[in-house]
Amino acid sequence: MIVVLLNVYLVILFCLVKFGVVRFNLFWKISPVIVFILLLVGLFIPMGWGAPQGKALTVRNSVAIVPDVAGEVIEVPITANTPLKTGDVLFKIDPVPFQAKVDALQAKLDLAQLRVSETTRLKTTGAGRTFDVEQSQAEAEQLRAELGSAKWNLDKTVVRAPADGYVTNLALRKGARVATLPLSPVMAFIDTSDTIIGIEVPQIHARYIEPGQPAEATFKFAPGKIYQGKVESILQAVAAGQARVSGNAVAPEAIQSVPIVVRIKLDDSDFAARLPAGSTGTAAIFTDHVKAAHVIRKVLLRQVAITNYINPF
Structure with a gap:
């Protein structure tokens, strides 16, 4: 750009000299150098910070998709590099063992709740102990907590998109077994939100x-x-300015x-x-x-x- 402006000045100077407006003396001969220095120092160098x-x-942002539960993949309904919305299904893990766990805990909880009602009834009639009621209630609460965890695991057999985006380099296929290891993501999700x-x-x-x-x-x-x-x-x-946690002494590097x-x-x-x-x-x-x-x-x-x-x- 500075060359363009300098050439414009040279054209104007040529026209002024050609039509006799100015005399082509020493000042006008060295004026292009002066104009170049003025443009460089007064405009183009300050333009760097202005x-x-x-x-x-x-x-x-790339999100490493790691399932919360391990198991066999039964379905991968997505296609690589296809836009997805938040909550769209990425893949599904076989829910059978997780559903079985939920059913087993539900049966135990039903039995525990029945025992709570029986021990409570016996206590009110004077034939039972308060300790038995409290113990049965504690067992029921523990089973209720375990059931909540089992239902959460069952829900996590369906892995969904965390945001709007797409999956790239998709290699996951039906029949593969996935684990919950954080260092072994099964796919990379690109967040486009x-x-x-x-x-x-x-x-x-x-x-x-x-x-x-x-x-x-x-x-x-x-x-x-x-x-x-x-x-x-x-x-x-x-x-370059980040301090990293280490047991070593400072190792100077070229700044x-x-x-x-x-x-x-x-x-x-x-x-x-x-x-x-x-x-x-x-x-x-x-x-x-x-x-x-x-x-x-x-x-x-x-x-x-x-x-x-x-x-x-």
């Missing part, structure tokens, strides 16, 4: 960024288009100036929902400083949007 720009990445768009901004340009500031973004997925948005938050930590990540939210929520996870692009944030550079940044961002038609990188 309207910072960086790479954008679309991220979606919330679209996370992060921008990497160099630390030297992030000083004036605040939540609520306007932003614009263009994506490789939709070349030639600009989408408006706002800054949601500035992530206050990156991996690098990694970018700060800024999260934005697009105004077009429908387009944001259609963005595939991993979609990349370029975004700019317009702060309250160096507002004269905002127009230049908007032009540059639209140039990037146009080049996205042919630039795959």
Whole structure:
């Protein structure tokens, strides 16, 4: 962009000299260098923190699906990469052993409740002890709690979608046996209810960024288009600054100036929902400083949007 502005100045200078408006003396000969320095120092360098720009990445939360009960899978009614709603069935586990457990506990509870009524009746007639009544009541309460747990396990034989989204890389099939091991998820569920768009901004340009500031973004997925948005938050930590729990002494590493990540939210929520996870692009944030550079940044961002038609990188 600075080259374009400098060329515009050269054309104007040529016309002024050609028509005799100015004399082509030493000052006008070195004026392009002066204009270049003024543009660089007065506009383009401050534009970095007045309207910072960086790479954008679309991220979606991935939920590792681990069943709450173990057993044999009897049905997998979903298809990979097909949109699902919250509560849709992902797969079903054979409920027979869990139903049998519920029936057995229900029978024991019925018997325990009958014993409670009998011991209570005997106590009221003076032929029974208070201890027998209390013991039978405790047994009934214990069976009632076990029955509630068994019904919960039975309900968990049907595994449902935790949110709106889809299952990717689906390998689970009928007849497979699943376990409740947290390190062995049976499928990955991609949550599409919330679209996370992060921008990497160099630390030297992030000083004036605040939540609520306007932003614009263009994506490789939709070349030639600009989408408006706002800054949601500035992530206050990156991996390089994270202290990890360890029994070892500090192990110094080479310190690098990694970018700060800024999260934005697009105004077009429908387009944001259609963005595939991993979609990349370029975004700019317009702060309250160096507002004269905002127009230049908007032009540059639209140039990037146009080049996205042919630039795959």
